[in-house]
Amino acid sequence: GAGVSQSPSNKVTEKGKDVELRCDPISGHTALYWYRQRLGQGLEFLIYFQGNSAPDKSGLPSDRFSAERTGESVSTLTIQRTQQEDSAVYLCASSLIAGSGNTIYFGEGSWLTVV
Amino acid sequence: GENVGLHLPTLSVQEGDNSIINCAYSNSASDYFIWYKQESGKGPQFIIDIRSNMDKRQGQRVTVLLNKTVKHLSLQIAATQPGDSAVYFCATSAYGNKLVFGAGTILRVKS
Numbered sequence: 001g002a003g004v005s006q007s008p009s010n011k012v013t014e015k016g017k018d019v020e021l022r023c024d025p026i027s028g029h030t031a032l033y034w035y036r037q038r039l040g041q042g043l044e045f046l047i048y049f050q051g052n053s054a055p056d057k058s059g060l061p062s063d064r065f066s067a068e069r070t071g072e073s074v075s076t077l078t079i080q081r082t083q084q085e086d087s088a089v090y091l092c093a094s095s096l097i098a099g100s101g102n103t104i105y106f107g108e109g110s111w112l113t114v115v
Numbered sequence: 116g117e118n119v120g121l122h123l124p125t126l127s128v129q130e131g132d133n134s135i136i137n138c139a140y141s142n143s144a145s146d147y148f149i150w151y152k153q154e155s156g157k158g159p160q161f162i163i164d165i166r167s168n169m170d171k172r173q174g175q176r177v178t179v180l181l182n183k184t185v186k187h188l189s190l191q192i193a194a195t196q197p198g199d200s201a202v203y204f205c206a207t208s209a210y211g212n213k214l215v216f217g218a219g220t221i222l223r224v225k226s
Contacts, residue, residue, distance in 0.1 A: 105161065108158045
C-alpha cells in the first residue's frame, strides 16, 4: 500500500480482555516496528522485526505483550489481560531495511482505551 | 541506559520568525538522527534526517544541525507558519538498531 496501515484505529476494551492490533507495512519494507505512546508523552519502543531475523523484543513491558509477523507482511500486536495502564496509542512503522539512513515511516496508530 | 532528551518542552514563536528546537542524546554510538513532526491525533511524520558523517543538512525551510562533540542535535524552521504547530521529536539509532525517541517539544505558532 501507499503507507503504513493500522487497524483498528480506535479500540475500547474492558479490563482483563485480550486485544489484537494489526499493522500492514509499506509494500517491500522488510523492517517493521511497534511503538507505544501514552497521552502527551514520547514514543516508547516495543519490538522490531527485520526480515527473517529473530525480532528485538527488548521493549515489551511484560509477558502480556507479544507480537508476530509472517514473513515480510502483516504484523499483529497482542495484549493479553489488558490493564488500564495499557491505554495508549500503539504506533507501527516500517522501513525498507533496518539500518542507518533508512527512513522509518509511521502509521496513524491504534488508539486503545481500557476501561 | 540510552536517553534522548529535549531542552525545551514548549516553544512559542511568532508567525514568520525562525524556530529552533534542541535535542540532546547520550549514546555516543548513535550514527543516525531523525526529526519527526506529530500533529494531534496523527502518527509521526518524517521531516529530515542526518547521518553522523555530516554536521548540517538542509531541506525545505528546515535545517538540521548535528554536534557530535557535545551530542546535540537541533532543528531550525525558517519563517515559521501556523501549520508548523505540532509536537516535534528527535530520534536516534546506533548501528541500524531501534530508534530511540526524545520526549518531544510542543511548538506553538502565534499569528
